[in-house]
Amino acid sequence: MNYSDLLSKKVRYIGIAIASIVVLFIICCLSLALGARKLPLATVWNALFAPQHVSALEASIVQSRIPRTIFGVLAGGALGVSGALMQVVTRNPIADPSILGVNTGASLFVVIGLAWFQISSAQQYIWLAILGAGITSILVYGIAMIGRGGATPLKLVLSGAAASTALGSLLSTILLPSDSHILDQFRFWQVGSIGGATWDSIRLISPFFLVGLFIAIVIAPQLNILTLGDEMATSLGVNTQRTRLLAAAAAVLLCGATTALAGPIGFVGLMVPHLVKMLFGAELKIALPFSAISGACLLLFSDIIGRLIGFPGETEVGIITAFLGVPVFIAVIRKSKVNAV
Amino acid sequence: MNLFHNNKLFHGYQKRQFRWLSICIVLSLLVIILMSASMLIGNTYYSPSTIFRVLCGEQISGATFAILTLRLPRTLAGFFCGAAFGLAGYIFQSLLRNPLASPDIIGVSSATSTAAVFCTLILGFTGNTVSIISVLSGILVAILIYLLSYSKGSFSQGKMILIGIGIQAITRALTNYMLTKAAEFDVQSTMRWLNGSLNSIKLGDITVLAVIVFGIGALLLFFSSSLEIIRLGEEKALTLGINLKLFYSLSIVCAVILVAFSTAISGPIASVAFLSGPIATRLCGHNRCGLLPSALVGAVLVLSSDLIGQNLFPVRYPVGVITGILGAPYLIYLLIKMNQKGRRT
Numbered sequence: 001m002n003y004s005d006l007l008s009k010k011v012r013y014i015g016i017a018i019a020s021i022v023v024l025f026i027i028c029c030l031s032l033a034l035g036a037r038k039l040p041l042a043t044v045w046n047a048l049f050a051p052q053h054v055s056a057l058e059a060s061i062v063q064s065r066i067p068r069t070i071f072g073v074l075a076g077g078a079l080g081v082s083g084a085l086m087q088v089v090t091r092n093p094i095a096d097p098s099i100l101g102v103n104t105g106a107s108l109f110v111v112i113g114l115a116w117f118q119i120s121s122a123q124q125y126i127w128l129a130i131l132g133a134g135i136t137s138i139l140v141y142g143i144a145m146i147g148r149g150g151a152t153p154l155k156l157v158l159s160g161a162a163a164s165t166a167l168g169s170l171l172s173t174i175l176l177p178s179d180s181h182i183l184d185q186f187r188f189w190q191v192g193s194i195g196g197a198t199w200d201s202i203r204l205i206s207p208f209f210l211v212g213l214f215i216a217i218v219i220a221p222q223l224n225i226l227t228l229g230d231e232m233a234t235s236l237g238v239n240t241q242r243t244r245l246l247a248a249a250a251a252v253l254l255c256g257a258t259t260a261l262a263g264p265i266g267f268v269g270l271m272v273p274h275l276v277k278m279l280f281g282a283e284l285k286i287a288l289p290f291s292a293i294s295g296a297c298l299l300l301f302s303d304i305i306g307r308l309i310g311f312p313g314e315t316e317v318g319i320i321t322a323f324l325g326v327p328v329f330i331a332v333i334r335k336s337k338v339n340a341v
Numbered sequence: 342m343n344l345f346h347n348n349k350l351f352h353g354y355q356k357r358q359f360r361w362l363s364i365c366i367v368l369s370l371l372v373i374i375l376m377s378a379s380m381l382i383g384n385t386y387y388s389p390s391t392i393f394r395v396l397c398g399e400q401i402s403g404a405t406f407a408i409l410t411l412r413l414p415r416t417l418a419g420f421f422c423g424a425a426f427g428l429a430g431y432i433f434q435s436l437l438r439n440p441l442a443s444p445d446i447i448g449v450s451s452a453t454s455t456a457a458v459f460c461t462l463i464l465g466f467t468g469n470t471v472s473i474i475s476v477l478s479g480i481l482v483a484i485l486i487y488l489l490s491y492s493k494g495s496f497s498q499g500k501m502i503l504i505g506i507g508i509q510a511i512t513r514a515l516t517n518y519m520l521t522k523a524a525e526f527d528v529q530s531t532m533r534w535l536n537g538s539l540n541s542i543k544l545g546d547i548t549v550l551a552v553i554v555f556g557i558g559a560l561l562l563f564f565s566s567s568l569e570i571i572r573l574g575e576e577k578a579l580t581l582g583i584n585l586k587l588f589y590s591l592s593i594v595c596a597v598i599l600v601a602f603s604t605a606i607s608g609p610i611a612s613v614a615f616l617s618g619p620i621a622t623r624l625c626g627h628n629r630c631g632l633l634p635s636a637l638v639g640a641v642l643v644l645s646s647d648l649i650g651q652n653l654f655p656v657r658y659p660v661g662v663i664t665g666i667l668g669a670p671y672l673i674y675l676l677i678k679m680n681q682k683g684r685r686t
Contacts, residue, residue: 166669
């Protein structure tokens with residue numbers, strides 16, 4: 001590659017980068033404007049920067065949508081990066097916390113905390129969910145690794161399904177005898193929604209988001225080499241075990257924290273890496289930060305659709321992402337070379 | 342009958358027939374024992390003679406209610422739902438020649454239960470309307486999964502299973518969504534139902550299920566030889582003169598009807614369809630048709646899990662929770678075995 005090629009590539013990246021940030025900004029504005037009561041964008045602008053020009057009602061509507069929007073950006077970013085990391089670590093195009101049963105594991109631990117230990121602080125939820133997600137990931141990956149061929153897509157998904165069934169049954173054994181109050185809490189949490197986000201949720205998720213993203217970006221060069229294969233990576237001086245472990249830990253931190261606060265939101269982590277790969281190629285140093293941006297766009301976009309479809313109430317974002325994500329999932333499978341079991 | 346002059350072959354044939362017959366008898370006995378146990382045991386123990394007298398129509402205060410409206414429907418539902426799931430699982434697994442291709446893994450069961458939840462929670466339907474709508478949606482989803490697994494003119498089972506799991510994710514999302522929209526007092530019963538439960542089943546509901554299980558069971562047994570031939574592979578079945586397309590669509594429709602009607606009554610009892618066929622095949626070996634043993638194994642699984650869930654724990658668990666916990670280790674075992682055989686996955 002000569003210099004002018006590199007330069008044009010760089011220009012292209014910068015172009016797409018600016019474009020994606022602009023898109024994110026527009027989606028954020030839309031997220032502030034749309035909902036049960038629709039406001040014109042000018043009003044949103046005024047509410048933010050010139051509060052004297054808007055009515056108190058309009059100002060308070062916009063104010064109440066701010067935490068939801070910021071939380072959506074963080075949660076979407078976390079899910080996007082976590083999906084990208086999972087797909088690299090498992091070398092698998094369909095890795096996603098909902099398909100692999102990791103969300104069920106996180107749910108199980110949160111419910112155990114709710115029902116048996118009467119935990120109530122969100123901080124405790126988060127750690128329980130992260131613990132559950134971590135244990136389940138190890139379990140699912142471990143089962144899929146057994147035998148020849150390592151963790152192929154089909155084996156991973158099937159062991160995810162098995163883990164999901166088992167953990168789901170365990171979850172029922174805890175949930176059903178408990179009082180209807182917990183059941184009621186659970187059914188709303190289980191769908192996956194960012195509607196209840198507050199400034200507190202933002203405060204809670206931010207450190208996890210930052211740490212996860214930081215780890216991801218720091219190990220991006222090693223992860224890049226890892227995609228060439230373990231042998232190649234080892235001979236190039238990469239500690240494959242440590243890199244993998246760090247990446248997996250970051251992925252679990254990111255998706256566990258999000259799941260604890262917003263409930264299991266599936267398929268964002270599945271869709272984002274494919275989207276990013278289409279736009280930016282497979283270079284992870286660039287792809288990982290943009291996974292965060294596109295994850296944020298995707299989640300907020302789904303949330304807005306949910307608000308519009310469910311009018312005058314709203315449809316939870318987890319439903320919308322499932323409906324957007326499953327066609328992508330099916331398309332990826334149809335394209336891939338999965339042989340008979 | 343040249344074949345039978347060969348003594349060794351004939352001997353082996355006899356041995357296999359004997360094994361099949363004895364396994365069926367043992368399973369039937371087991372079903373009878375479990376059914377009686379589920380009639381006898383409960384909050385209060387009733388002696389066999391009391392139960393017999395109540396069943397003959399005698400009025401005994403307390404016992405009549407407990408036996409006729411609580412235990413008898415429960416026992417019968419356990420038997421018929423178990424048998425229906427067992428049959429359906431065996432058909433799917435035989436036609437697709439894959440132990441993983443049972444309706445509860447490839448998303449057909451969850452489609453029927455989503456339809457049922459929609460009918461009961463949102464539309465407020467009851468009874469057979471629910472079952473019929475579930476059947477239709479189950480068949481539609483089965484067709485959809487089948488069509489989606491064709492790409493570039495070739496069909497892949499691996500793809501079908503993965504796509505089925507994807508479809509399942511959508512139907513689950515829909516169910517969860519409907520749960521959030523439901524009134525709070527409906528949620529507990531719906532959650533129980535979604536786990537697969539034999540509670541609050543009325544005797545009237547079971548009549549239809551019984552007719553369907555017996556009717557479709559008889560139909561399937563009539564075609565069982567074709568089903569066994571298909572297990573050998575499509576090419577062989579084709580050369581032996583089986584109309585594959587007709588037979589496939591007919592049996593899948595039968596299986597979906599079985600799943601949908603039993604799901605409408607008991608909810609999706611996890612893993613029964615998935616477990617019954619392989620257990621039956623393991624017990625009988627590959628010889629005569631596995632339909633009857635699979636149905637019996639299904640009934641044994643449901644009845645025994647229900648007994649365990651109702652009586653062994655301080656809290657009563659719906660039957661599906663127990664079967665779900667049973668099913669997962671088996672799936673893992675299957676994965677491990679599949680890997681050891683070194684088949685391509």
